[in-house]
Amino acid sequence: MKFESLCKRSAAIEAESGDLETVSLVAALLSESDEDLSTITRFIQGRVFPAWSSETLDIGTSLCHVAIARAAGPNVRPEDIENRLAERGEIGAVAESYDFGGQQGLAAFGAGGSQGRLTVSEVDSELRSLAKTSGSGSQDRKLDLLFGLFTRCSPIEARYLARIVLSEMRIGVGEGAVRDAIADAFSVPADTVERALQVTNDYGHVARVAREDGADGLTALQLEIGRPVQAMLAQAGTAAEGIDTWGEAIAETKFDGARVQVHYDGTSVSLFSRNMDDVTDPLPEIVEFVSETATVPCILDGEVIAIDENGDPLPFQAVLRRFRRKHDIAKMRNEVTLELNAFDCLHADGVDLLDEPVTERHATLRSVLDGSQAVSETIQTDSLDKIAVFETQSLEAGHEGIMLKDPAAVYSPGNRGQHWLKRKPDIETLDLVVTGAEWGEGRRANHIGTFLVSVRDGDSFAPIGKVATGITDAQLEELTTLCEPHILSESGQSIDLSPAVVFEVGYEEIQQSPTYASGYALRFPRFVAVRDDKTPETADSLDRVDRLAESQ
Missing domain, CATH: 3.30.470.30 (DNA ligase/mRNA capping enzyme)
Incomplete structure (x- = not known):
């Protein structure tokens, strides 16, 4: 499948707000994916590798910004990307706003007219090559590979390539939607798909088995030593x-x-x-x-x-x-x-x-x-x-x-x-995602002093409070180093962060509040620990906060 075709289908899915309609669109896409089925099943979730794999692209926002700037032309700087990101809100819209068909892109490949000719398998192959790049000078080689991909992208391809690279597909397709779409596309029971996903932790593989071997093939799938599954x-x-x-x-x-x-x-x-x-x-x-x-x-x-x-x-x-x-x-x-x-x-x-x-x-x-x-x-x-x-x-x-x-x-x-x-006999805690911050003052002026923490709300995150207590100076230095790579933009003392870091936050009470988008605020929130073992997708949800608030 042409990568541009996948991107246009992704745009249609992104524009759809209904859950059933979204599943139907994804099912239609999967049923027409042919040899690219496994890859497309992962791409629409913003994944290059199976969920169980530890392999990553190891590309931060800064490197992605540099690649986009280089592909956009000699007069575009990474700072321009950051400024446009502050205006448009997400990296896909920024990448789509540039014309990557200029002389810089043509010179890199020695031929013109390559835009819109990328295939899904080519993008997958290039990204996997990028992931294997390591050792001295690896960041420069990663940058070259990523720059090369962007120069071959049409605007809509650039939009979704940037999102895939940063694992932020943002088309409203969660794990449940993909599960149901696999079931619909290949006429297998949803609970059979769910069970297969539990033991393999690989949506691409499960989609392929569902297409080729049906429900019997899915039922035959088992745990595999060396392939981790999600914890109960x-x-x-x-x-x-x-x-x-x-x-x-x-x-x-x-x-x-x-x-x-x-x-x-x-x-x-x-x-x-x-x-x-x-x-x-x-x-x-x-x-x-x-x-x-x-x-x-x-x-x-x-x-x-x-x-x-x-x-x-x-x-x-x-x-x-x-x-x-x-x-x-x-x-x-x-x-x-x-x-x-x-x-x-x-x-x-x-x-x-x-x-x-x-x-x-x-x-x-x-x-x-x-x-x-x-x-x-x-x-x-x-x-x-x-x-x-x-x-x-x-x-x-x-x-x-x-x-x-x-x-x-x-x-x-x-x-x-x-x-x-x-x-637990002690205070209740929540695992919350850091989505913003503020620079400190006085002796803490060079460190982040306050952290905006949010609960998971569907595919987005809703703020629930700010944490500034329970943190030593030494911890502030460490937390600043941890958060700085995820800075999206700054305005005065305020910092906008991409959701990446998870804090365990203690509190005395959950209160209803119009101050935050979650509808709640934590009374006396305090930092407990960084949850390195958690991702934003496994942080506490707004539903859990609702239950905790009701049970107080």
Whole structure:
């Protein structure tokens, strides 16, 4: 398919406001995609690689701005791109506003008239080549490749290429719409598509299997060691709610650590974060432990926590010092000791266990790890008193609280439901996306001093408050460094940021307020931590804030 054809279809989808109509348009596009089906399924979500893949283009907004400026002509500077971005609001509209057919583009390729001739497969191939560019001078080579693509783009192609490059497709097509479109396009049940997506985490692959092999092919798809899936999530709840609903509850320790998915193929170990990033290299002691302990190939779910010299747990921030590490890993291993606490088994010895009850999965986990103390401690009871005692023991041991699980619950990747409940004894927190900021004053003038935080609201983000307390000077310096690459524009002290960084924010109360677009404001918000393990797409939603506000 011509890339321009895909872009025109994307524009039609973007212009459609109805959910059913959007699904219908996407289904029609997928059914006509031929050999480009997998690529198009990813492109319309702003993806080049499958959701499970850790591979990225590694192109920030600044590099994209430079590429657009170069393609637009010798008189256009990156600053001009930023100024036009402030006017037009998003990078696609900026790229579309320039004529990339000038002499600079012609000189780069030695021929004219190439605009509108790009194919989807060519764009995919070029972007994958760009992603593989590494080493000395890699940024310059990435810039050259991206510049070359833009010079071959018609205006509408430039619009969507810029969005794909920055993973901001913005056509109103979420994961649910793609799932339903695959079902409609190839006449397969939506729940069968959903299940296939859960075990593969690859929309492009699922679309192709649905077209070629139908529902039977989708049903045959299984977990694959080395290919991470989304983690099952918990919602807030009480022990009484759990017992009333389930009859009995499994209580287990809630660790103040970082979620990891462990993949062991019988020889090698791979570790993935909650965002499915590959974190194998920074965690060598976890790799060693699994290699020495696991009795069969497996996929495990658990948390990595940091411990002191006495084996007592350290705060979550200590774990992040290791997760962020790309260099001096041996040195950091000596400074921060990590251990695995496994609480679930998704696959063992060639058998998927997602549909088994949690009691069976936990029993298999004990067998896989040969009775190791790394398996989380649990109790199963209908007694609130016993759960209270277990919670007290967990807190006294320095852990965060307890989890409550339905003994009959299956493992549902990516879903947050009533089968897992989390109890925390301390203040409630929200995981919020930083979408704006303000430069500090006085001794903090060179650092960001205030952060505008937002909740997820569909495909956009709605502000809910500003955070300026609970942050030390050292943390401000680190947070400024973290946020600066995502600055879109500045006006005086105010900063507009692209949604990229997620903060855990504590608060005392959620109040209704006309000040923010969310309709709420946080009372006494304070910074708790950076959630490196979360993306803006997995931050807390406005629906959750609605529920929390109602339950206060």
